Amino acid sequence: MKLSELLAGRSRFSSKSEIIKFVENSVSFDQKRENLAQANALLIFTTSKQQTWLVSTTERLYCILDDIRKEKPHINWSISRSKIFSGGRFALNIQTHNKSGLTGLVDIGQDHKDWYFTRSLFSTTTIENSIQQLVESQMGSKKP
Amino acid sequence: MKFEVINAQDNEYAVVIFAAGCAVVGLLAVAGDLALYSIRGESLLGLKHGLKQTPILCVAWAGGALIFGYLGQMIHIFQASVLACATVGTAWPIVFKRVIEKASETEMEQKVSEEERS
Numbered sequence: 001m002k003l004s005e006l007l008a009g010r011s012r013f014s015s016k017s018e019i020i021k022f023v024e025n026s027v028s029f030d031q032k033r034e035n036l037a038q039a040n041a042l043l044i045f046t047t048s049k050q051q052t053w054l055v056s057t058t059e060r061l062y063c064i065l066d067d068i069r070k071e072k073p074h075i076n077w078s079i080s081r082s083k084i085f086s087g088g089r090f091a092l093n094i095q096t097h098n099k100s101g102l103t104g105l106v107d108i109g110q111d112h113k114d115w116y117f118t119r120s121l122f123s124t125t126t127i128e129n130s131i132q133q134l135v136e137s138q139m140g141s142k143k144p
Numbered sequence: 145m146k147f148e149v150i151n152a153q154d155n156e157y158a159v160v161i162f163a164a165g166c167a168v169v170g171l172l173a174v175a176g177d178l179a180l181y182s183i184r185g186e187s188l189l190g191l192k193h194g195l196k197q198t199p200i201l202c203v204a205w206a207g208g209a210l211i212f213g214y215l216g217q218m219i220h221i222f223q224a225s226v227l228a229c230a231t232v233g234t235a236w237p238i239v240f241k242r243v244i245e246k247a248s249e250t251e252m253e254q255k256v257s258e259e260e261r262s
Contacts (some may be wrong), residue, residue: 027261047251065254075259103252116252 014066014073016041019053023062028078034059042134044106044117044127052076052115054108054131056138061092063112077112081139084109090136094128159217162224166213169233170206174198189234205236212236216243 014022020039023029034057045052049069055062059081066073084092097105102120106127107113117127155161177189178198187193191201213232221243222228232239 027259045252045254049251050254052254065256067254074256076255076257077259099252114255116254 011068013051013068016043016053019064019066019073020055022064022073023055023057023075026060026062026075026078028060028080030059038138040134040138042130043121044130045103045115046118046121052117054134056134058138061108061135063108063115076115079109079112084135084139090132090140092132092135094131096127158224159214162217162229163210163214165226165229166232166236167206167210169230170209170236171202173234174202174205208240209233209236212240 020036020041023034023036023039024031036057039055039057041053041055043051043053049067051066053064053066055064060078061084062078063076064073065076079092084090092109093107094109095107096117097107097114099105099116102118104117104119104127105114106117108115108131121127122130173189174191177187177191178193181187181191181193189205191197193201209232213229213236216222216232216239217224222232
């Protein structure tokens with residue numbers, strides 16, 4: 001790590017609640033329809049410098065990159081509920097690919113491909129199931 | 145024979161004792177595997193036993209456990225304990241593979257994209 005990065009960076013990653021709160025910085029965030037107090041987050045990728053979270057509200061699924069070398073987290077993308085559910089059923093295409101022993105690649109929908117995930121975070125269940133559970137727990141009970 | 149947890153602070157020979165213990169467990173592991181192979185025709189360690197192969201396997205397995213146990217202690221991968229000794233002695237090729245895999249994997253960098261309004 002460069003000295004400049006050390007000086008510019010943070011000493012720790014943002015907490016789960018801080019990541020959820022950060023969603024309000026999204027260009028797509030709708031304060032009237034999305035309640036962050038009820039949102040949930042799933043950590044999918046972690047290294048010594050980066051963490052990647054998926055945050056689900058009742059309306060959108062957000063992908064947030066937390067890099068401790070940067071001042072604050074970064075919202076990579078978000079997917080609206082209408083693209084996740086079709087006919088009231090979960091229709092988000094999630095596929096994984098091999099990258100290395102410890103890290104895999106996941107495609108989340110048609111537009112968001114090749115995102116790293118840490119295999120050890122999903123030792124008891126698959127990342128596909130974890131994402132589906134995260135989204136359905138937030139959006140599943142609400143009719144489109 | 146008295147089994148007890150030793151560490152570098154209490155015993156100046158802790159590392160050597162640990163490494164030797166790993167080698168002994170390695171020998172016992174191959175011997176046990178040979179017994180299983182003789183009785184049931186299968187090897188839990190995935191070894192192919194034979195008159196020539198088994199003595200070589202004993203030396204190689206015990207030697208590998210000795211070296212890996214010694215190096216592992218030197219770089220503090222594990223505590224000097226009977227459990228660690230047994231683990232290294234019986235499964236050092238797997239542990240070794242995992243250590244190399246972990247050490248050689250350069251940290252992946254997640255890409256950054258700009259969120260689009262949708």
